[in-house]
Amino acid sequence: MGLMRRFRIWAGSVALRRKIAIALAMAALASGIATYLALTESPPFGPDPSAVLSLLNLDLALLLLLGAVVAWRLVEVWAERRRGLAGSRLQIRLVLLFSLIAVMPTIIVAVFSCLFFSFGVESWFSDRVRTAISESLAVAEAYLHEHQQAIRADVLAMANDLNRDAMKLSLNPQHLEQVVSAQAALRGLSEAVVLDRAGRTLAKSSLSFTLGFERVPDAAMRRADEGDVAIMTNDSDDRVRALVRLNQFGDVYLFVGRFIEPGVLNHMEETQRAAAQYEQLEGQRSGSQIKFALIFMMVALLVLVSAVAIGIHFATQLVVPISRLVTAAEQIRGGDLAARVPEGEKDDELASLSRAFNRMTYQIESQQHELREANRQLDERRRFTETVLTxxxxxxxxxxxxxxxxxxxxxxxxxxxxxxxxxxxxxxxxxxxxxxxxxxxxxxxxxxxxxxxxxxxxxxxxxxxxxxxxxxxxxxxxxxxxxxxxxITELLSAQRKAAWADIARRIAHEIKNPLTPIQLAAERLRRRYLKEIKGDAETFTVCTDTIIRHVGDIGRMIDEFSSFARMPAPVLKPENLSEIVRQTVFLQRTAHPEIAFATTFSAQPVVVRCDARLVGQAVI
CATH class of the missing domain: 3.30.450.20 (PAS domain)
Known part of the structure; x- marks a missing residue:
């Protein structure tokens, strides 16, 4: 789960980077076109330097951001090509194609714009323009100097009055505020405020509404600490302000303001700014031309980088599905049959190929699962067979x-x-x-x-x-x-013994049959003729006794021979009849596979006292 979550986060970040790159590219194209229109004073911008400056700053920011994104993406593309990833070479070709398409018209437009600007600059530095700017600057400086001297005199006079009564006024804040209001009204000041270094208001005139809320610049504070009067204007350009230190009050300052005609002050500042810019541009004409040329080149570069970014995006859109298919195929080759590729919502050839690939991998995964299940069953059967054979x-x-x-x-x-x-x-x-x-x-x-x-x-x-x-x-x-x-060593020995026993039984039968008549005949001869023999009766008796004795010896030998023909004495001990029959049937089933043997055994062992070998021979 953790791996899949990290993969989704990475995929989301990749998609976000692509969206950011496309957004930056589109914004860069729009900003580049707007900058060109502003530089040529075309509608809707017209002659608006602030718009040009803002657009140039925006162009520079977009160029840096887009350049970083494109550089990072180009490094990734080059690294992918070094690793031999599928689609990387095609992606590089597409990027080069888009770059070449964009660079030629961009360079042509930039060159002609630079030439047009060079011809226009020559008309900016004429004598009439120079004279008008000089006269306007002199009038503006005289007007500003007059107002500065007036408010300087008023603030110094008011500060002297307050310092003179500092002991009394510092003990009565209410009276201090009345004096400040009276002094401001007397000298025609719009506002007057007494404040400390921290900016806290100690007293103010009755008509002071905004001055107490303005932050006094640190430079003005330092100049007042040096004993001078700090003259300044506010951001709205509708009044002149002055700051002086009240030495008798300690670390306390007098801050006054006087409203002036906003239009006059604006014209004055514009005149000063225009004169300064005119002098600066006149002294740096060649440098300005180079700067504007660089600006045009920056716009051209911005358009070029935007084209490269768009080219990378479209190349990625074409190459990514192919790369995914190749990567998934490599995963499947490595054994990961769960690999899938996103099919997407589009109904094009690449989406159809992705769906076919996913169906194929699903079938392979299912077949592998079935194969593993079959191998598992075979393994179980093998273990069962091994158990049986044991x-x-x-x-x-x-x-x-x-x-x-x-x-x-x-x-x-x-x-x-x-x-x-x-x-x-x-x-x-x-x-x-x-x-x-x-x-x-x-x-x-x-x-x-x-x-x-x-x-x-x-x-x-x-x-x-x-x-x-x-x-x-x-x-x-x-x-x-x-x-x-x-x-079958013992079986063969038993078979040989059985054969010899049969032979011995037959021989014993054939030999023993005439022995009894011979013995009876010898005994009869001895009983009947012993008394009639007068000469050598002892020899006759010895002969008949010898016959009878040897016939008895032969009879005993025949009995011993007959005992060899009998079955051996059984060795009785507890045996499992089911196991004896199972082993015997197994041997016969192996020896005669053409015969079907059917056996039924009890679940419990059938234990009896018997000779297992003799019982097995009996079953055979």
Whole structure:
């Protein structure tokens, strides 16, 4: 939120700077035209020097302000070009074009104006004009001198009268005010005021209405402190004033005024000012011509800078949308899919392009969101698959289409004797070379299940693994492999034992069948013929006993042989029947993918005392 707020503030300040630049440019153009009309004494200005001076001051202020704005903007444009921002070169070309369009007519007008002014100056300094100004100045100075001497004499006389009675008048302010009023009326003074240095009125004449409110200039105060009479006129030019210090009253002053004819005083001041200006201009004719030429050049420069400012504005109006599009494209390339460009209210090609760009970025952002959601679901499925494979006793390894390990379970690491988590990304042929040939067979015939028994030798131990490799393919493209294997060493041993047990059972059956008749026949021979044999009966007895004894020995050997043919004694301990069946079905499902196995297990473990191996063999 803070970043967006700062961005809006910056954007607002940029828009404000542009508005200020345009306003200054328009004002500069208007001021330049008005200044030219005033210098040529064209309507509506006419011969008005104050208007010319005001316009020149305004031109100078606008020129400085507009020059600063244009310089700052040109620096920005040049910096943008140095950084290689889009649109900066076009903007510079447009600015140069506007400048060239404006500079030529401006220079022509300025040159002809300077020539026109030079010819006009020659007629200003004629003898008739010089004589008229001199005579007018002499009359004005005589009139002013007369009034100044009169009010000087009156204020000194009045000050002497007040100083003479200072002791008495300072103790009675009311009487002081009466005396001041009487003295002012006696000497024909319009107003009279007694005041201190701070400007506080101590006494005034009855007709004093404005004099007490005027601030006495510091220069007049200093001149009065020196003992002289300070003569001055007010801003309205309708009276002459005089200030003198009342020494007997302490730090107190007498301030008097006398109304004179305003028109006479104005004419006098205008005459003095005109004479002074005339003498100054006559002595500085060449300098004045140069100054006026510079003024015309300043106006020309003002128009030129205004044209540059307007050119920058229009160039910016054309270039800014393009720059925004390029900047937003760079942001999208950097991964910020939330980048948008202002569409604006205009219905032009740039606005249509901005709207199309925003629609495109919105679609890209939506698709990325969907892709992230799909990746999240795939990751959840992967974790679920890893959890399921963790509880499987058989080894399971997922391979990519190049035969590299990417998803092993713990049983696979245990059976192979290798930490497959560290072997992720390696070829299966490097991790388990014994399975390399079977993987090649699965790659050659991806539509068939590759299965084989593999002898795994690790150190001094040898294991027999039943390995099955199934290829995952879409059409003709193989996307990966699933390798499942289990240790069947004990199973093979049990199968061999079962085979030998069957053989032993058959042999025992075939051998044991004639033993009983042989033993019975030997016993019968001994009972029947022992008494009839007279000679060597002992030998007969030994022979029959030997036959009976060896038949018994052979019978016991057959019993031992038969005991080998029986199932091994079960080892009973608590086992989960659901887990035994789940592992057995998993192996069979992997071995026979063409068969659909359906299983239903209880939510709670089914624990019974049994031999897990024998029960698993029974399920198979």
């Amino acid at each position: 509880g499987v006793s058989a080894g399971v390894i997922g391979l990519d289409r190049f035969g590299r390990v990417n998803l092993p379970n713990r049983s696979a690491s245990s059976l192979l004797g290798v930490d497959l988590e560290e072997a992720i990304g390696q070829d299966l042929a490097q991790v388990a070379p014994e399975m390399g040939g079977l993987l090649d067979e699965a790659a050659r015939r991806p539509e068939r299940l590759a299965q084989s028994q593999v002898q795994l030798v690790r150190g001094t131990s040898t294991r027999t693994l039943l390995v099955r490799i199934a290829a995952e393919h879409y059409g003709r493209e193989i996307s990966g492999y699933v390798v499942t294997f289990d240790d």
